[in-house]
Amino acid sequence: MAGWERHEGVAVSLPLEGIDTDQLIPARFMSAPRSAGYGGFLLHDMRFDPDGALRPEMVLNRHPEASVLVARRNFGSGSSREAAVYALADFGIRAVIAPSFGDIFAANAVNNGLLPAQVSPDAVERLIAALNGGAAPARIDLAVGTVTIAGQAIDFALDAIWKRKLINGWDDIDLTASHRAEIAGFADRRRRAAPWVWPARDVREPRAE
Amino acid sequence: MTAPATLIDKLWDAHEILRREDGASLLWIDRHLVHEGSHHAFARLAARQLPVAEPALTFAVVDHYAPTRDRDHVADPDVARMIATLGGNARAHGLREFDLGDPWQGIVHVIGPELGLTLPGLAITCGDSHSSTHGAFGALAFGIGATEVAHVLATQTVWQRRPKTLRISVSGTLSPAVTAKDLALHWIAELGADGARGHAIEYAGPAVRALSMEGRMTLCNLSIEGGARFGVISPDETTVAYLEARPYAPAGADWPAAVAQWQGLRSDPEAQFDREIEIDGQAVAPTVTWGTSPEEALPITARIPDPATRPARKAAQARAALAYMGLEPGRPLIGVPVDQVFIGSCTNGRIEDLRQAALVLRGRKAKVPGLVSPGSSQVKRQAEREGLDRVFAEAGLDWVASGCSMCVGMNGDVVAPGKRCASSTNRNFRGRQGRGARTHLMSPAMVAAAAVTGALADVRPLLQGRG
Ligand code: SF4
Numbered sequence A: 001m002a003g004w005e006r007h008e009g010v011a012v013s014l015p016l017e018g019i020d021t022d023q024l025i026p027a028r029f030m031s032a033p034r035s036a037g038y039g040g041f042l043l044h045d046m047r048f049d050p051d052g053a054l055r056p057e058m059v060l061n062r063h064p065e066a067s068v069l070v071a072r073r074n075f076g077s078g079s080s081r082e083a084a085v086y087a088l089a090d091f092g093i094r095a096v097i098a099p100s101f102g103d104i105f106a107a108n109a110v111n112n113g114l115l116p117a118q119v120s121p122d123a124v125e126r127l128i129a130a131l132n133g134g135a136a137p138a139r140i141d142l143a144v145g146t147v148t149i150a151g152q153a154i155d156f157a158l159d160a161i162w163k164r165k166l167i168n169g170w171d172d173i174d175l176t177a178s179h180r181a182e183i184a185g186f187a188d189r190r191r192r193a194a195p196w197v198w199p200a201r202d203v204r205e206p207r208a209e
Numbered sequence B: 001m002t003a004p005a006t007l008i009d010k011l012w013d014a015h016e017i018l019r020r021e022d023g024a025s026l027l028w029i030d031r032h033l034v035h036e037g038s039h040h041a042f043a044r045l046a047a048r049q050l051p052v053a054e055p056a057l058t059f060a061v062v063d064h065y066a067p068t069r070d071r072d073h074v075a076d077p078d079v080a081r082m083i084a085t086l087g088g089n090a091r092a093h094g095l096r097e098f099d100l101g102d103p104w105q106g107i108v109h110v111i112g113p114e115l116g117l118t119l120p121g122l123a124i125t126c127g128d129s130h131s132s133t134h135g136a137f138g139a140l141a142f143g144i145g146a147t148e149v150a151h152v153l154a155t156q157t158v159w160q161r162r163p164k165t166l167r168i169s170v171s172g173t174l175s176p177a178v179t180a181k182d183l184a185l186h187w188i189a190e191l192g193a194d195g196a197r198g199h200a201i202e203y204a205g206p207a208v209r210a211l212s213m214e215g216r217m218t219l220c221n222l223s224i225e226g227g228a229r230f231g232v233i234s235p236d237e238t239t240v241a242y243l244e245a246r247p248y249a250p251a252g253a254d255w256p257a258a259v260a261q262w263q264g265l266r267s268d269p270e271a272q273f274d275r276e277i278e279i280d281g282q283a284v285a286p287t288v289t290w291g292t293s294p295e296e297a298l299p300i301t302a303r304i305p306d307p308a309t310r311p312a313r314k315a316a317q318a319r320a321a322l323a324y325m326g327l328e329p330g331r332p333l334i335g336v337p338v339d340q341v342f343i344g345s346c347t348n349g350r351i352e353d354l355r356q357a358a359l360v361l362r363g364r365k366a367k368v369p370g371l372v373s374p375g376s377s378q379v380k381r382q383a384e385r386e387g388l389d390r391v392f393a394e395a396g397l398d399w400v401a402s403g404c405s406m407c408v409g410m411n412g413d414v415v416a417p418g419k420r421c422a423s424s425t426n427r428n429f430r431g432r433q434g435r436g437a438r439t440h441l442m443s444p445a446m447v448a449a450a451a452v453t454g455a456l457a458d459v460r461p462l463l464q465g466r467g
Helices: A083-091 A103-111 A121-131 A160-168 A172-177 A180-193 B007-015 B036-047 B077-093 B108-114 B129-137 B146-155 B180-191 B213-226 B237-243 B254-262 B312-325 B351-361 B377-385 B388-395 B444-453
Strands: A006-014 A068-071 A095-098 A115-118 A136-141 A146-149 A152-155 B016-019 B024-028 B031-034 B058-061 B096-098 B123-126 B140-143 B157-161 B164-171 B199-204 B230-232 B275-280 B287-289 B297-299 B340-343 B370-372 B420-423 B438-441
Touching: A006 A121, A068 A121, A068 A146, A083 A103, A095 A121, A095 A146, A103 A115, A103 A160, A103 B146, A121 A146, A121 A152, A172 A180, A172 B146, A172 B157, A180 B016, A180 B024, B007 B016, B007 B024, B007 B140, B007 B199, B007 B230, B031 B036, B031 B108, B031 B146, B036 B077, B036 B146, B058 B077, B058 B108, B077 B096, B108 B123, B108 B129, B108 B213, B108 B377, B123 B129, B123 B146, B129 B140, B129 B213, B129 B230, B140 B230, B146 B157, B180 B213, B180 B275, B180 B287, B180 B297, B199 B213, B213 B230, B213 B237, B213 B351, B237 B254, B340 B351, B340 B444, B351 B377, B351 B388, B351 B444, B377 B388, B420 B444
Parallel strands: A006 A068, A068 A095, A095 A115, B031 B058, B031 B123, B058 B096, B123 B140, B164 B199, B164 B275, B199 B230, B340 B370, B340 B420, B420 B438
Antiparallel strands: A006 A136, A136 A146, A146 A152, B016 B024, B024 B157, B287 B297, B287 B438
């Protein structure tokens, strides 16, 4: 995953609370391989009518070039499905601005280079008013921690660990590999102190009960 | 002397391999549970040609896509492919898999505990947000995304930031017919669906102590609906009695050694929590949701709220929820007609849940169709030994095989657009049970009450003279 520090794009707002991961990507699309691209599934039932036609009034259909999404509280609550982040990322979204995020969603976002930028509820209301249902230029400076939308500069909160990770585009598996010896040492100590933690491997289920 | 610590901090410290200077902890994972949805993570592993680090600590189960009927002929090619992919990955990496035909198959959060894979003091992860369920045993259990699943597969560790701690203490006792489900919906309604965000919850107090392991699992399961990734309850005699002689539980000399170590798994009396909440157990009523978030819940005797009386932002939300749900403000919840019912899921698909629903249904007929899917194949057999399957069938409900089923609809068990379902599941999100489906969350007994009356109903009068 490539790191990034600055982004210039287009912001739109979805003035809703609790846009959960079931809305971000309905479960029926989740068997697709990632290589198929998940952008078409994003907010599917909001963007398409039951016959599969694009709803022309929906903001992401009017502005498919959007790369920054402004929403109300508890964005990405619910299921741990990382597919919700894939759908956003594959659609071209680089940042979501909201007063609060589902914890698992936010972690998944950072693992895929998507910024979950936390701002105050009042700031979100100001942005929603400024966007007024349309689109506006957006600029994000990760290192400084500001987002500028429609001329309004707003500071956002982001966990320091996540900021480093987004900027560096770290891959955790590589990072962790450098701690291999500490992990092996920990596992050894745990096995000696609590051998019961390792389940018996030869347990066989009764074939008929 | 070490400083007084909470159970959550003790569990964290016991699994922390190292802490980076920026505060991220590298945690050791004792159990990793995977399911069909883990295909993205296995694909990442394959792309890097990495093996599973600890196959003996990794267990695979078919649940999300498990057909609940006619399992010998999986008709949907997508479903068949998802199940086959998990099987292929499990074989390639030498994992114990509980597949469709396995007598121990079931929903991951049901079989972990019932097989004794879930134990006090363990760190447990799964690519599923309801992994908090396992915290009912005093385990550090949490849901993770696909990138993290791949990381655990490859290293048996995961990077996490230590959560803040929240203790929810429930005093007194719950009233008859009030369950752990009602208690959970009650606190989530009070604090909000993001009320416990960033926190790990410890549930405490006499009303929690009095819960069975099934009830404790329901309570911990729903932690995520209030925004918390972790929910824990310190282990006690109830926990030990539940686990003894489970297939994967420690055996021989390991058993007393394990039980002795579990004694220390409690918060010290002087331990400080970042937040404390007190709930009066007597104040909890049978509770149902009326909207599209678990926080939109009220006692069954209440009326549907009028958005106009709420603060501006909340009003827009409530109006949208009521429009989706097809409900009028001000009307009583009791009597809202339902089209169908569902009993099952990792929240309320255990044997106690089925017994409570059967207690209401015995000798009565359901006015609407419904599905009863036991949380595991073991629960299914147990229910059949007790004759509960006949109670459901005689009431007119379908008794089917075990899996996630209508909780998430991935296997094809869905609620049709615009239909209203009384459901023992955990999410009333838009489209969760199927596109346009309208879900009301409640306890299994309350679902049974909705089935026999054909509408949202108070279960209490229906239990007069029973149980
Ligand atoms: S029953 Fe529902 S909530 Fe539980 S694991 Fe399955 S899909 Fe997730």
